Structure formats: C-alpha cells, structure tokens
Amino acid sequence: MKLLSRNSVWKFGIRKIASRENNLTVRARMHEDPNKVFVIDDGKKITYGDFLKRAGQYVASLHQHYKISKGDRILARVSKNVDAIALYVACLRLGAIYVPLNPAYTKQETEHFVKDASPSLFVTCNESADKEFVGKVQHVLKESDLSASTSKLSPNLDVENLESDDVGVICYTSGTTGLPKGAMLTHGGLSSNAEALIDCWQFSKNDVQLHCLPFFHIHGLFVAFNCTIFSHSTLLWRPKFDVSDVIKHIPESTVMMGVPTYYSRLCGSSKLSPDLCKTFRVFICASAPLPDEVWKDFQKKSGHTILERYGMTEAQVVTSNSYSVSKRAPSVQGKPLKGVDVRITDTGSIEVKSPSLFKGYWKNPEKTAKDFTQDGYFITGDMGQWDKNENLVLLGRSKDVIITGGLNVYPKEVEDQLDQFDEIEESAVIGVPHSDFGEAVVGVIVLYDRDGDKTELEKRIIIDLKAKLAGYKVR
Incomplete structure (x- = not known):
C-alpha cells in the first residue's frame, strides 16, 4: 500500500x-x-x-x-x-x-x-x-x-x-448439523443495509446512539455501528448492558438498539419513565421475539413504542416496523427494507433476495448451494405470513434453534457433548420459556443406569459442558 x-x-x-x-x-x-x-x-x-x-x-x-x-x-x-x-x-x-x-x-x-x-x-x-x-x-x-x-x-x-463483493467480515453462525459456518459479508452488502436502515429509521448526524450491545454479534457490530457511521452521528459507548448504567445514560441519548431481555429488565426499574426518555427518538428491538407483554409494559412505563425488526446474520436486517409510531404493532416484523424482496412459499417458508445478502459460507460451497434457491433467494429457515397490512409476521422456525438472551443455540451442538457421557443412553435439548432470556436451554437425558446417583452426575455434566461450551449455552 x-x-x-x-x-x-x-x-x-x-x-x-x-x-x-x-x-x-x-x-x-x-x-x-x-x-x-x-x-x-x-x-x-x-x-x-x-x-x-x-x-x-x-x-x-x-x-x-x-x-x-x-x-x-x-x-x-x-x-x-x-x-x-x-x-x-x-x-x-x-x-x-x-x-x-x-x-x-x-x-x-x-x-x-x-x-x-x-x-x-x-x-x-x-x-x-x-x-x-x-x-x-x-x-x-x-x-x-x-x-x-x-x-x-x-x-x-x-x-x-x-470490489463491492469483496468480503469484509466472516461471521460464524451455528447450524442444525455440523460445526459453525462462516457467513461471508461483503463491503457492498454491509453498506447497502446501513444505507437502507438510516433511511428507514431516519438517522441524522444529531443522533446519539446508546450502544450497549456486544461488538462480536451482527446486531452491535453491523446494524447499530453502521447506522452511526453512515449517518455521521455519535456513539455513546458502553462496555455492556446494565440496567442502572442504561438508565443513567438514557437522558444523553436519542436511539438505542437491544434484545428483548434488555427491555424486560428496563421495565423492572422504577426510574423508567416518559420524563427520563424525553430526549429519545426510538427504541429498536431484534435478535429474538419480543413478548407482547414486554412491548406493552415498556410503552406504558417509558412513553415509547418499541420498533421491532427482523433479520439474521446471512441477510442482515430484512424487514422493519414503520418509523411512524401509529403504524407500529407488537408481534409483527414490518415491511421489507428498500431494495429487499421477501417471499413466502406455499409451505410458509420465508425466502429473501437482497443486495445485503451474504456471499456464501466460507469454504463451504455445498452448504451455500443448499441454502439458496435456483433463482437466487436465500432460504432463511423461518416460517411466516403476511398480515392484512402486508406486514411480516413470524410464525416460528423450520430449523432447530433456541434463542436465549438474543443469542442462538442449536440443540445438536449441546446434544453432541451430552452424548459423549458413558452414562447417557439418549439426549434431547429443547428451549423452554424464560421470563428474562426469552428461552432457556434445557437438556433431557435417558440414563443406562436409571437407579444411579443422578445428583452427582448432573453436577459433573454441567461442569463438563461449561468447560466446552460458551456460558450462554449452559447457564
């Protein structure tokens, strides 16, 4: 150079x-x-x-x-x-x-x-x-x-x-089978998504974004960060999400992006109020489904209506609720961003074509080919439908995935570790509702010796899993 x-x-x-x-x-x-x-x-x-x-x-x-x-x-x-x-x-x-x-x-x-x-x-x-x-x-x-x-x-x-399609970032995303795959995100794809978002969410150079998301995940690394740099606005940079810290900095900010857990925890603070949030333009939520009760509780306590959006690592942000507060609604993911085409198949599968789509999986052309249709749509693995206002409504996932605290856990990677124990005959990992994380990861096992000491075995299993898997997968 x-x-x-x-x-x-x-x-x-x-x-x-x-x-x-x-x-x-x-x-x-x-x-x-x-x-x-x-x-x-x-x-x-x-x-x-x-x-x-x-x-x-x-x-x-x-x-x-x-x-x-x-x-x-x-x-x-x-x-x-x-x-x-x-x-x-x-x-x-x-x-x-x-x-x-x-x-x-x-x-x-x-x-x-x-x-x-x-x-x-x-x-x-x-x-x-x-x-x-x-x-x-x-x-x-x-x-x-x-x-x-x-x-x-x-x-x-x-x-x-x-070139526009040169890869800028590889983000690893787990799959239902095998090891995590590296999604290749290009300079052009990242840029086009940012440009669509600052238009959709009306970012300006006057915004101050309260950034408390992780910086290793698409939400904090791309969506939140890129909205700031493309609008030439300001980041109020916090090391992590903490209720008291966020409450302290809300009056200095105009925008915040978070996962449902953030908003449910903020609702538990007696200091959350419309007066505290009077400088704010918009609170945005994604990475996991936002419960209706949290959406309504936050609206009541803050005076703000959370804007939900839908996306994933491979496609970035796909749809968004309207910036117009009167057009927002709970449990809907809104309309496609500018330049994004979303279609729902006869079986309810959501497929996406967009200038923001990833280039493919790193060193894995077979997986890449499998996840795209012949006419270039990415098969998201999510199920959905359109409501009467032509907003996308998510119905569930066709791919196994548990979303806990906004992070994805695929059952098979936990089951593979459980199945290495000689004492375990069979295992299954499921997600169950959790008031804070949205979903919790639960392992169900069948033992060869059903009369043995289950308490000590359970402790040993948890210690072993925590040594092999990230903490959010084994809480």
Whole structure:
C-alpha cells in the first residue's frame, strides 16, 4: 500500500484511491467531518478525525509489522472498547477480513474457528486461554500489547481499493448439523443495509446512539455501528448492558438498539419513565421475539413504542416496523427494507433476495448451494405470513434453534457433548420459556443406569459442558 500524506488523504486521497467507494469506510464517508464527535467513552469525546488517526495507527501496525493485506483473516476475540472499533475499521480499510469471536467461547469452540478461518493474526483479550494457538496461527497477540505498540506509530490513512463483493467480515453462525459456518459479508452488502436502515429509521448526524450491545454479534457490530457511521452521528459507548448504567445514560441519548431481555429488565426499574426518555427518538428491538407483554409494559412505563425488526446474520436486517409510531404493532416484523424482496412459499417458508445478502459460507460451497434457491433467494429457515397490512409476521422456525438472551443455540451442538457421557443412553435439548432470556436451554437425558446417583452426575455434566461450551449455552 502507498502511504499518502495526511493532508492529501483528507482532501483528495480517499476519493481517488477508492473512487468507486466500494470500501465500506469510504462509502460511509467517515472522513467527511473530522471535527464531529464520533464516540463518547466514559465521558471522553473522540472525534471522527481523531478516531481515524487511531484506526490508521492500527493499519500501520497490521500492514508494516504483520504483513496483513487484502483477503487476510484477522481473528478478533477482543474486549468492547474503542480500540476494538479501531481494529475493526483498520481491517476494513486494509481490505483484510475481520472475524469476530465471542470472548465466552471455550478452547474447544475456538479450535474450530482457528482451523476453519486460517487466520494470519489472532488478537485476544484472553492470553492464557489462547496461548496454545501460538504455532497454529502465525501471530497471536494480546490486545493490550497491540494497543500499546500501535500508539507509538504514525497513522497510515491509506484505504484499499475494493470490489463491492469483496468480503469484509466472516461471521460464524451455528447450524442444525455440523460445526459453525462462516457467513461471508461483503463491503457492498454491509453498506447497502446501513444505507437502507438510516433511511428507514431516519438517522441524522444529531443522533446519539446508546450502544450497549456486544461488538462480536451482527446486531452491535453491523446494524447499530453502521447506522452511526453512515449517518455521521455519535456513539455513546458502553462496555455492556446494565440496567442502572442504561438508565443513567438514557437522558444523553436519542436511539438505542437491544434484545428483548434488555427491555424486560428496563421495565423492572422504577426510574423508567416518559420524563427520563424525553430526549429519545426510538427504541429498536431484534435478535429474538419480543413478548407482547414486554412491548406493552415498556410503552406504558417509558412513553415509547418499541420498533421491532427482523433479520439474521446471512441477510442482515430484512424487514422493519414503520418509523411512524401509529403504524407500529407488537408481534409483527414490518415491511421489507428498500431494495429487499421477501417471499413466502406455499409451505410458509420465508425466502429473501437482497443486495445485503451474504456471499456464501466460507469454504463451504455445498452448504451455500443448499441454502439458496435456483433463482437466487436465500432460504432463511423461518416460517411466516403476511398480515392484512402486508406486514411480516413470524410464525416460528423450520430449523432447530433456541434463542436465549438474543443469542442462538442449536440443540445438536449441546446434544453432541451430552452424548459423549458413558452414562447417557439418549439426549434431547429443547428451549423452554424464560421470563428474562426469552428461552432457556434445557437438556433431557435417558440414563443406562436409571437407579444411579443422578445428583452427582448432573453436577459433573454441567461442569463438563461449561468447560466446552460458551456460558450462554449452559447457564
């Protein structure tokens, strides 16, 4: 990559280097107003200009010290902080492929991602757990060490010129059979979805988004984050969702995105009120079905009507309730976004064609072909129908999946672990209603010795599963 002078990039270079604006960070025009506040992190305000310089330091380090270039995969098991954003944006600007991992993944789960993604670099917030991947990955770096070393470098503000269908991110999504599959999301797909959303939800540069979602999941990494950068608005960056913390920051914000669990917990706060939320434009909910009682309770206590939308990793956001409050309703997922075509088959299966669709599953053309129709529609695995107002209504899932706290758990991956116990003859994993998480994961087992000590066996099973599976799969 050619290193341009800072002034030439700000004034002319980006447009010239990425003249077709295929790089997501260029298409978002992040450079356009360098003095605008981009992130508020624990009271510290960081402008777009200063942030891009920080991301440029990561570009310099990744490219110069670790020889990262277009198409290389970067595995990122990182904390939720501003440097995590800088790492992500640096990968996009380099044309490298960002692969986010849930920090809660166990050694056994992580081994699959390392083997499948074949990363050139693994950035980790858990050095003790990931040190064993030294030798399996060319570079394994502690996130704090990378942060410290990059801070000493001059920013490289160059941007890689890309095709619209070049992959920017690989997000792993579990399947009903086999190991998690890597969904390849392109710069063009991510950008088109963001542009449709800021139009649908009427984002402007005056918005302040209260961001308390995880930064390794499509909801927080793409939907929420991209709405901010494409509207040149501001992120109020919080490390995680906490009721008291959200209540504290609501008066400083205009938008929040969350999962049903967030809203049900906020309803339990005596401080939630219309006066507290008077600066807000919209509360948005997705990643799991929102119970009607939570929708109504939140409306009563906050004075706001939650806007529900529907999407998935492979297609991003597909449909949304209307921005017009009078047209919103509970238990409906709204109409397709601009440019998105949704059809429902005779059997009730939801199929989607969209410029935001993923490119396919990483190194898995067979699975890719199976999940697309001959005329290019993605088979979502969800079932639905249209209501009298032509809004999509979800009826359920044709694919086995339990959604707990907004995160997907596929029964087979838990059943496979249960079936390794010599004492277990047969197992089944199901989802049951849960007041906080929406659904809870429950294992049902049949033992060979039905008169044995079940209490001790249950304890041993839970300890073993927690060592092998992420915590949200075994609460």
